[in-house]
Amino acid sequence: MELLQLQYFIEVARTEHMTEAARTLHVTQSSLSKTIRRLEEDVGAPLFDRNNRRLRLNEFGVLFLKRAEKALFELEQGKREIRDLANREPDTLKLVVTAASTLPPILSEYRRRMPKIQFHVERLTAGEMQERLRRGEADFGLSSPLAAEEGIGCEVVHIDPIVAALPSDHPLAEKPMLSLNELRDEWLIGVKKGYGTRNLIDDAAQRYGFTPHYVYEGDEPSRLISLVEAGIGVAFIPATAIEKRERIRYVALQETELVREITLLWNTDRYISHAAKIFRDVVLAYFAEKIEPELRI
Structure with missing residues (x-):
């Protein structure tokens, strides 16, 4: 059994589509099909149910996928750890x-402290984030708390109050506090x-x-704020997403x-590199110094 076979199998298993997987892996579909067939011969059982061009993981495939992901994950962690200890090429x-409202100052400070380290940020839904973390494909997540899952660490770094954003000429805009x-x-x-x-908001309204x-x-707080500024309506946003606008007033509730809990999330089995530890330090320092903005600005 070859490492390449496992890598190809995992991609096909995730997409359940040979053409799509081949495109992602930058190989021909025929080459990918042959590799999957050889893997099935090695394990001694079919891993997919095939219906014309459709693929579906069968019970053998579901079981083998867990083992294959774990095996590749452990190999990747070993490579990351050795590279980190050897202080070789810059990590990503x-x-x-x-x-993403809190990211610009955090990434700016991180780049100042670690100028040689590359980083890649992806904005996802909570479910997508949980899956990436579960598979060990990210160093950290920055989000509200996810559903509890074994192997996912969670540290609350900030309590972010929700505030009302109103057009400055709204009858309630000058009140010091509002009830929902x-x-x-x-x-x-x-x-x-x-x-x-x-x-x-919806639960409190009920x-x-x-x-x-x-x-x-x-799904973008900045867009919500622009619509409030245009007089379209009232928005509820986290305090960390406040943008100073002349025609908007922010009022506490x-x-x-x-409140929204901002949390740092990680896979507890993933090796935490020196670069990742520095990022965690930057996040904690940023929120430790964060002062709640004056409202009705």
């Missing part, structure tokens, strides 16, 4: 995030269902006995439970 820090119930009849601009902030009326649902 791989990050996955669900929101006072905004029950407003047109709302929010993130899509499934995002942490949206879930918090406790008050109303369903929020959204006129826009998106009375509901103190409406």
Whole structure:
């Protein structure tokens, strides 16, 4: 059994599509098919159910995939550890995030401290992030807490209050604090269902006995703020996403439970390189010094 066979098998197993996997692996489809056939001969059982051009992992394939991913993961960790200890070529820090509002100052400081280290950041949904971390394909995730899973470490680095963003000429814009119930009849601009902030607001609204009326649902806080500035409606955003705009007022909410926990996440079996440890230090220092912005700005 060859290492290349395992790598090819994992990609085919994830896509369950020979053409797509071949494109990703930059090999011909016929070469990939032959490699998978040889692997099945080696293990002594078919790993896929085949229906014309469709592939589906069978019970043997599901079992073997777990073992193959674990084997390649351990080999990769050994390579990373030796490279780190030998202080050879610069490592690449791989990050996955669900929101990017805090990243610019963090990455700026990290680059200042580690100018030779490359980094790659990918914005994902919470489910996608959890899968990447589970497979050990990222050094760290920066997100709200994920569903508890064995092997995924989680450290809360900041408690981020949710605030109301209102057009500056809104009748409630000058109040020092608002209750969510006072905004029950407003047109709302929010993130899509499934995002942490949206879930918090919708659950709190249900406790008050109303369903929020959204006129826009998106996934970028900066876009929400622009729509508020245009007078389209009211938005609820994490305090770390506040942008100073002349025609917007940010007002604190009375509901103190409406907060977003920002967490640092990692695969506890993945080797934490020196470069990754420095990133963790930068994140912790950034949030330790973070002062909550003055609202109604």
